[in-house]
Amino acid sequence: MIKVYSEEEILHKMNLTGMIPVFSHGDISVCKSVLDICYESGIRVFEFTNRQSNALDIFSELVEYSDQYKDLVLGVGTIFEPSVASKFINAGARFIISPALIPELADVAFQNKITWIPGCATVSEVYNATKLGAKLIKAFPGNLLGATFVKAVKSVIPEVKIMPTGGVEPTEKNLKTWFDAGVHCVGMGSQLFKKECLDSHEYQNLKNDIISVLTIINSLRN
Structure with a gap:
């Protein structure tokens, strides 16, 4: 049974842990194992x-x-086409994330009462995304934009919630830079889910890394 949460509840869950795993793999057994250790570590989105x-x-x-x-x-992330978004929504996706600002995706999301998180790289895109109804913005690519982009955006649109993805590192120094800038949460993919760990099924090491990241984020906020 597909679990239904309001947009406010989803955004709250994202903020609560502060880190959203960004993961993809073609082997369902690996995906299930990663999902298990993420949940056991405290991940809820x-x-x-x-x-x-x-x-x-x-x-x-x-x-x-x-x-x-x-x-x-x-x-689901890395969505560009409305038709693809619809397929994942029908499969149970409760939010869709795109690397780009695509108004047609907003239409699909709102018709299905699904949270839509567009990727933005300029103040204009962030502004337009909020006018289209986005409650959370994906700052992408994070490694090129940097925390200064987040600060600049929030200086003129202070109420906007931002999640950087791409280039976010599982270190206290890097995470401090982002959270000091005022991010709502961060997305973390290949920096956390190292290929060698997945290939060798070293899930306990991965679990330790996830717990470490969540602990760092919690300490930075406190």
Whole structure:
């Protein structure tokens, strides 16, 4: 059964942990193991990215598998086309994330009462996204924009919530830079989910890394 949460609840969950896993893999057994250790580590919002040829099939299985985790919210990232967004929404995605600002995705999301998180790289894009109804902005690519971009945007649109993705590192120094700038949360992918750990199924090491990141974020906020 697909779990339904309001946009406010999803954004609250994102802010509560401060870190959203950004993950993709073509092996369902790996995906299930990663989902397990993320949940055990304290993650409650999980982004599966649409980067594999079988991504929709994998995501559909993950939605069903995640039914055991009643308070976990699954969404999909790397979405560009409205038709693709609709397929993932029908499969159970509770939010859609795009690397770009695509108004047509906003229409699909709002028609389905789904949270829409567009990627923005300029103040104009952020402003237009908020006018289209986005409650959270993905600052992408984060490694090029940097925390100074977040500060600049919030200096003129202080109420906007921003999540940088791309280039966010699992270190206290890097995370401090982002959270000092006022981010709502951060998205973390390859910097956290190292290929060698996945290939060797070193899930305990990955779990330790996730817990470390969440601990750092919590300490920075306190």
